[in-house]
Amino acid sequence: MGNTLGLAPMGALPRRSPRREEPLPNPGSFDELHRLCKDVFPGQMEGVKLVVNKVLSSHFQVAHTVHMSALGLPGYHLHAAYAGDWQLSPTEVFPTVVGDLDSSGSLNAQVLLLLAERLRAKAVFQTQQSKFLTWQFDGEYRGDDYTATLTLGNPDLIGESAVHWVATLNVGSGGAHASYYHKANEQVQVGVEFEANTRLQDTTFSFGYHLTLPQANMVFRGVVDSNWCVGAVLEKKMPPLPITLALGAFLNHWRNRFHCGFSITVG
DSSP states (O other), X not given: OOOOOOOOOGXXXXXXXXXXXXXXXXXXXXXXXXXXXXXXXXXXXXXXEEEEEEEOSSSEEEEEEEEEOTTSOOEXXXXXXXXXXXXEETTEXXXXXXXXXXXXXXXXXXXXXXXXXXXXXXXXXEEETTEEEXXXXXXXXXXXXXXXXXXXXOOOTTTOOSOSEEEEXXXXXXXXXEEEEEEOSSSEEEEEEEEEETTTTEEEEEEEEEEEEGGGTEEEEEEEETTSEEEEEEEEEOTTSSEEEEEEEEEETTTTEEEEEEEEEEO
């Protein structure tokens, strides 16, 4: 007996329920993106550690930690935390102030503030005994399905140096132009530039650096941009003669173009 294959009419087939499109949730804070993965791995343990936690009130708690290790001297840490009344989630309470002080007088502190419904601010301070070691300020904006974060690290607020860094942003009907300059020390300077032209529908991102070698009377400049272009210029002074030699080369990988040049400056 042969096999018979019967086809049911289209109206008799069960209809698949339409897929419900749910909006993507907010990914959360930038610092918490890798937290779930990191919590899976065990933390390193060495020596003997004693931790005593004490809850003083619904807003304030302290912890005492004594760590004895064969790799160094015994250490003591005093950890204090304050949590405010504004709780947005089980892990987000504003304002929050956390501090950790060790036996040498070094302090690590963190302050979390809620400036608006979608705007958060964080400040991190780190001292080594009586000297400030690190300053960091973060601004975070929470969108419906994204998070934008702006970080400012080590601003020289106390030293009042003439050039710590310079940031510029220009926005107009023709596009936007942003640049950032940072002088790391007397030998190294870096710059980042972003330019978007709405009329030409073109966007360019460039990174440049400036290296000074005073002992060799040389200056080296380099640049890399988003158009696959790499360039460098080397300048060499020839004391006691008032002569400066310069050699430059640029390569565009996208268009497969290469050009170089040589110059002599007198005076």
